[in-house]
Amino acid sequence: MLVGLVALVGLSLMVLPLGLAASSSATTTGGSTAGVAGLPPVLGQAYTQAAAKVHDLVPACQGMRWEILAGIAEVETTQAAGHQISADGEITPPIYGPLLDGSGAGGNTTPVINTTAAELQLDAGTHYARALGLFQFMPTTWLSTGVNARSTSAAPDPDNAFDAALTAAVYLCGNGRDLTQPTELAAAILAYNHSDAYVQQVEAAIAQYDALAGATSAVPASGKAAIVLRAAMSQFGVPYSWGGGNAAGPTRGQCCSPGGQDGSTITGFDCSGLTLYAYAQVGITLPRTAAAQAGVGRRIPASAGLGALRPGDLIFYGYIPGDDASIYHVAIYAGSGMQVAAPRPGEGVLQQPVDLKSSTFAGGAQIL
Template identity: 55%
Template sequence: MTRRLGCAAFLLALLGTPLLLLLIVIAAQTTPRPAAPPIETVGQVSGIPARMLAAYQNAATRLPQQVPTCRGMRWPILAGIARIESNHATGHTISPGGDITPRILGPRLDGSGAGGNVTPFPDTDNGRFDGDTAYERAVGPFQFLPSTWNGAGRDANDDQITDPHNADDAALGAAVYLCGKGRDLGDRGQLKAAILQYNHSQAYVSDVLGWIDRYSQLSTGTIPIGQHATGNARTVIDAALAQEGVPYSWGGGNANGPSTGICCSPSGKSGTRIRGFDCSGLALYAYAQVGINLPRTAAAQAGAGRRIPASAGVGALKPGDLVFFAYNPTNDSTIHHVGIYLGNGKMINAPRPGTNVRTEALWDDGFAGGTRLL
């Protein structure tokens, strides 16, 4: 029996294997990479105000004009610095033009020990940036000393003013300062050296690198956006979501559902008369629905499964994981809050007295990673 070849098979047989290899190479080169999430999603998931995020991105884009020999600058590097220095100017107003009010000022560096300094820094700017005509203060979202700003400051919004209290100018100035005479910030060693120059503390370097790595996951699109829970994780999440609107009650909640609390608060918003959940009570209840018995407190729950450190970032979490917050994110004994991760940078939790069980974005402040039990 004669077997007929389809058109493609006949052509390949006629021209031979090299064409097949060529087609494979072309297909590999044209396969689209996963796109990074849009700026709105990055801002929501990362906790960075959109206007500050735009300033970081703008600085990374404009840097080659300022330091052509510098390589490897990315917005997560600037975001990591600003997260430690000012928490992205959180609590301040940022105008469309990038001006930050009220101004962000560090302690007076008068040698008294305020802010940890013992060496006085006499005034260099006649109070122009810090309002102090006797001693220096660190200024702006990147906490520049006025004397340092005089060399690193740049006009990034083309208003003919170089202002450390402007998000765009400050971000570009920080990028210039980190680059020095032309570092390769894609090299981990040179990146560490740049951060150490910014602040002479190894603990500071470690903190900043942790945030850079977390933000980098977003910049490359490796944080899964819009994840879907399945199996037991779906059961846990559905059980918790069914409790939305139930009041917070300190000590409330068990494997059977909401219960009255065990203590009170001066505000009267939590006490033995309120039937509901506290944060760990909600987690305990949700996991009981799949036969997992959790300890009662958030700190103890952190040790109940496979620990996911904060340094792994949000991208390491999966729906159904417990997510924790601590006074010191590197010390589990200081954990004070727990939620249940939903995916897409969100959690369901019982936040505090006077609130109800609700869904919200993961808190940036005190994020201490998660635990996986499923």
């Protein structure tokens, strides 16, 4: 079962089939996480990725956005306060709730015992169970429902922000809730922790993040643009690899980037590999390099600004204004001044602001 720090409840969790399915229904994953006070950037990436990816796992779910996940994590662990968070989402030291030994810790007066070897291993061998990780899952719930959000074969980890956020998103979505409806959002939070006080706390935290992010100004995507963006966002955290990525997903790259990075040892994407992959999900084959991709579709000049861009459009950066042959970087416009990109060696796929102030901003291209 799953608990917060307010109350422990005995709820059975329905296990959902985790089959991937592309959907063309309208979607928005909320406002930008950039610069949100108190929200570590890696957690912002994890929540944004989970809000986008949950549509593949629970296609009927509507209205999931990162602010909902941030609200839960704020109440549960104050965004992993006091812990280190690595670029790949690993949280150290591990986050443990109080021992649920019936003494009243966490509002619980009924002992909860780890009864299986798997539960004991996950909970560091403790007899009495503890809630685990960023989103405070009970061991038995995590073992039955944990989702691996990363491009690895490792077991889902409650102390990995990407795994924990996607698992929480799946749980909140249930069989396909419409989280744009206040009553259904409240029901999802109540299912997470059966306490009216908890629901009020989380709703207040969500409202704070909505205000900080300006979520009401988010530009929704629909149709093929939604599929392209979800495909790109599903790769958040996948490492940069020079020459990496094709229509099927991340691949080993090649040697070597202008800065000397050897992509042949890294499975991931470079900037144009990511855009090539995302557009392939709607049947569009892009050229392999950023400069060549600038020759596809209707070109949008830099002078037209963000107002001329639509979610799903390509965004370019080049060394020489007006010379597409000098373009060295490409990203996908996500709306609200944000882009999804594989930016550079040492960083994973992420969402970041469009760099309009840069002298290298070279406009975009509308393909869809």
